[in-house]
């Protein structure tokens with residue numbers, strides 16, 4: 078049994094190096110169940126580095142990251158892992174399998190419908206615009222309800238207003254079921270996400 082406000086993620090005294098240089102120092106970051114956190118900062122300020130460290134994909138030079146639960150996390154990187162030769166539906170299934178997410182046909186169908194990809198489900202991904210490719214990548218969020226922690230690198234990139242609204246809905250639903258997320262975004266977040274806590278990174282130190 079989990080309850081609102083219970084800590085989902087904590088990092089303390091974190092320092093990360095890339096190419097032998099210190100690119101991130103962060104005294105403390107916490108995320109509670111039911112909360113979201115928006116990482117902000119200029120290009121190169123360390124948003125991707127921090128997300129990868131929080132996901133356990135990058136070993137910090139110092140400090141500790143603590144994550145709640147055996148239920149795990151979902152990390153969605155900025156690079157679109159969408160394969161040109163696969164159809165929209167095949168790509169989603171492949172992404173779900175790679176992340177060991179739900180792959181039952183009904184769940185996959187529901188995700189395609191929700192992200193308004195159903196009509197294009199047989200199209201090869203090479204025919205998709207960048208924004209539609211981003212939707213294919215993000216549709217896996219619908220299959221990741223059981224992962225309490227989502228870490229998303231620039232998920233709003235290339236999305237039109239409708240795509241942004243779909244993502245905002247997915248993020249809100251996750252908070253309502255007591256999941257939590259950390260995402261980076263250069264652009265302002267849609268109005269549905271007003272009030273989300275922001276953390277500014279400043280290339281080496283977090284404000």
Ligand SMILES: Nc1ncnc2c1ncn2[C@@H]1O[C@H](COP(=O)(O)OP(=O)(O)OP(=O)(O)O)[C@@H](O)[C@H]1O
Pocket residue numbers: 095096100118119120121122123124125126127
């Ligand atoms: N593989 C790497 N080798 C060396 N330096 C790297 C590497 N990856 C990132 N860096 C450096 O680490 C710093 C932080 O990069 P990072 O990608 O985390 O920033 P970011 O805030 O996500 O940037 P952006 O807004 O451009 O996506 C930058 O100075 C970058 O040049």
